[in-house]
Amino acid sequence: MFGLIPQGHPDPRRLMNFEDWPAGVHPLRKDFDIKTKPPRVDGEYIYRRVEGEGVYEIPVGPVHAGVIEPGHFRFxxxxxxIxxxxxxxxxxxxxxxxLFENISIDKAVFLAERISGDNSVAHAVTFCQAMEKIAGxxxxxxxxxxxxxxxxxERIYNHIADIAGIATDVAFSFGAAHANKLKEDVLQLNERVTGxxxxxxxxxxxxxxxxIGGSKDEILLSLSIIQRDFRKLMEHLSSTPSLMDRIETTGRLYNDIAKGLHVVGPVGRASGIDRDMRRDHPYAAYSEFNFKVIVSKAGDVHARTIVRADEVCESVGLxxxxxxxxPEGDIRVKVDKxxxxxxxGICEAPRGETIYWIRTSGNKIERCKVRDPSFCNWLSIEYAVLxxxxxxxxxxxxxLSLSYSGNDM
Structure with a gap:
């Protein structure tokens, strides 16, 4: 993207710009016009091949069923x-x-919200925190x-959605339906609170x-009902042998691998990495509240499910x-320039650490580097499936709850 070549890198193949992208054209440099459409060239990506008797490949994607974004998986x-x-x-x-370099600062927060749609709050807060630090x-x-x-x-509805997805993928439709109903309850609460x-x-x-909209009592009542029903759901899931058989010991991501890949968020915590930005680098009002960072050592699908389930209850408590x-008082400080x-800016999003590094000049964004947690975590799937x-x-x-959009930004 900048034309920088790491010396001694073990895998020199292109990561973002595909092989038909012309050499010498670097889209993140200042002299690159965002409206430019560079001519395409011939090129081919060489996949790693595993040789041996009885070994064969299964290519999946990049186009998938449904509405998910594209990605290629070669087994x-x-x-x-596997x-x-x-x-x-x-x-x-x-x-x-x-794009951040070509829009006004006022509109930039709306762009941040749309990088990874189900992590809109985390991206917006992280962006705002970086800008607020610059402005003092x-x-x-x-x-x-x-x-x-x-x-x-945001964390609650994301985690419940992930648990619903796991139930769906093991064909446990009863559990999936109940989890999706709970997710809808949270989304409706979101709408009442924020519009x-x-x-x-x-x-x-x-x-x-x-x-925020609605009274405290109304919000607290809704949360208590959601938490009560969610706990009943988790009790039912954990007592269903057909589901437990599919998720226990499946997809293990061992601690040394997770650390080596710098895996973040619930996936890292389910593999024994005790790290949470809400506790380790507090922001917003987190330093004022009591909560437990949920950590497991098993590293399998079951551990990742339990970490998320326990985090839902911690989120309700927060x-x-x-x-x-x-407190009473203002909700905003006026910013002129x-x-x-x-x-x-750092934030513990539902998927893990979201980071923004921003440099400003002349009341504009000169450079904005964004790191979504999925960029760190996608590689973990290559190890978890082995x-x-x-x-x-x-x-x-x-x-693993990996975001295509958060990665492909």
Missing amino acids: SVAGEP INLEIRHFYTHKGVEK LDIPPRAKHIRTILLEL SRLLRGMNTIGGVRRD IEQALWSL IPDGYAL DNIVPDFPIINKS
């Missing part, structure tokens, strides 16, 4: 066990980092509490655009604390 198998997997993404790379702003206490509430609502099912349009540089202690400077059977790939994939 090498001996019978049913002995190698190579993934290829960036079919829909959107040039988001370049300390947002009002009420705004910090509201951001915390929004972030945890948006995906919690969009709330965050802005300097705080939040508007106050929202309750934020509502009980919600962003000074020249640079800063880092020695598992091909029919278990969808379950493993869903348990």
Whole structure:
């Protein structure tokens, strides 16, 4: 993207620009016009091949059933066990980092919200935090509490959706239906609180655009019902032998591999990595509240499911604390101009650490580097599937909750 070539890199193949992209054209350099459509050239990507008697390849994608985005998975198998997997993404790379340089600061937060649609709040908060550091702003206490509430609502519906997906992929339709119903309950609560099912349009540089809707008692009652029904669902899932047989010991991501890949979020915590930005580098109002960071060592699909389930309950507790202690006062600090400077914003999104590094100049964004957690975690699937059977790939994939959009930005 910049034309930089790492010395001694073990895999010199292209990552983002495909082989038909002309040499010498670097889209993130300042002299590249975003409206330019470079001519295509001939080129071929060489996949790793596993040789041996009885070994054959199963190519999957990049076009998939349904509405998910494109990605190529090339399996090498001996019978049913997977002995190698190579993934290829960036079919829909959107040039988001370049787009940040070509829009006004006021509109940039809306772009951040749309990088990974189901992590809209996390991306918006991380962007705003970086900009607020550059401007030397300390947002009002009420705004910090509201951001915390929004972030945890986002975590709840994402985790429940992931559990629903796992139940779907093991053909446990009863559990999937109940989980999807609970997800819908949370989305409807989101709409009552913010006017948006995906919690969009709330965050802005300097705080939040508007106050939360509905009374505290109404929100707390809705959360208590959701938590009660969710606990019943998890009890039912954990007592269903057909489901447990599919997820226990399946898709193990061992601690040393997870650490070596710098895996983040619930996937990392399910593999024994005790790291959570809410605790380790507190932001919003997290330093004021008590919560437990859920960690497991098993590293399998079951562990990732339990980590998410326990995090749902912790998130409910965080929202309750934020509502009980919600201070009165302003929700936003007025920002007239962003000074020249640079800063880092970090947030623990539902999938893990989201990071923005931003440099400003002349009240514009000169450079914005975004790292979505899925960029760190996608490679883990190549290791988690090894020695598992091909029919278990969808379950493993869903348990990792990887975003195509967050990666292909």
